[in-house]
Amino acid sequence: MALLCSSSTVILPSSSVKPSGSDRRSPFLGLSLTAISNPSVRVGINGNAKRGLQVKCEAEQATTSLVPANQRWMFDEEEANGPDIWNTTWYPKASDHVNTDKPWFVVDATDKILGRLASTIANHIRGKNLASYTPSVDMGAFVIVVNAEKVAVSGKKRNQKLYRRHSGRPGGMTVETFDQLQQRIPERIIEHAVRGMLPKGRLGRALFNHLKVYKGPEHPHEAQKPLDLPIRDKRIQLQK
């Protein structure tokens, strides 16, 4: 409890002006910090905004409850101030992972090393870069990859990396090299790489549908206003 008091006293703006990553309820910056380079601080719609810049100390919290007076009989003493967010680990509600509110990212695959690119993409699709990461829930973003036919690999992999598939019947193994597959269906290379890095299972298959790979430099998702995928890997660009 003392920590609550101290954290609110140390950071004045945090308690009153709560920036919200999505439209209304989720009060954390997880999405907006990655998506927007200059965090645009929007005033939260909860009661804190009305009180202005005020230090919320423990005594005030005990008296000013978020529950209206005529409904207070429904709650116990401990619950009168709202749900306990400090003693129970947060789990996302359905409104915290609506597909229409998720950010979209676009990345140009030209001359990027295949595996490093796929790893970054898989992390963003899974949501592992967000503080609100939950393994059982799809909290990640959508990722668009353009120029998929220009993705690069190091060493002799261009001629030596094999892609295999089996039809299920005896003798039904088909083997292709990276080169041949890139000429035939270039999108499949990136899809194969990312699919191997996503979890396997129902959730993993649903996550895979959030990856959109395209051959040329154009993609049909301009309406989603995709941002540039932030890449922190220094060795992802092929050195020529």
Next chain:
Amino acid sequence: KKGGVTVRASNERENRGEEEERRKMNKKKIFSLAKGFRGRAKNCIRIARERVEKALQYSYRDRRNKKREMRGLWIERINAGSRQHGVNYGNFIHGLSKENVQLNRKVLSELSMHEPYSFKALVDVSRKSFPGNKNVVQAPRKVDISSINA
């Protein structure tokens, strides 16, 4: 002796009745624990008994596993939150422990989600105390020499 026989007979009948009741009670308990099980495991006592025993074993084990899994989830969330500020989990925790900040991982993960500015302040505290591993030796990069002969 006759009295003894009759007493025994009535005892047997009573005991059998009690035993049957006891057996039915036990079955009732088992079926009440087997709610929601798949297929015959919720309806047939032989199968339900096995599954309920296994379920109780799992719940015993998982009460202990839950504590481990929760801590792992907090660590993953703290990792993601601190990497947004450019510090990875290991360096972050090391810096905090150097400064004797004794916040536990549960609270740190909740801070990283609900109090982003406070969390940034903590990351700055940690970074000031432990700026990171500057003496890391970069592994020599493999250079592609196939182009020399080609």
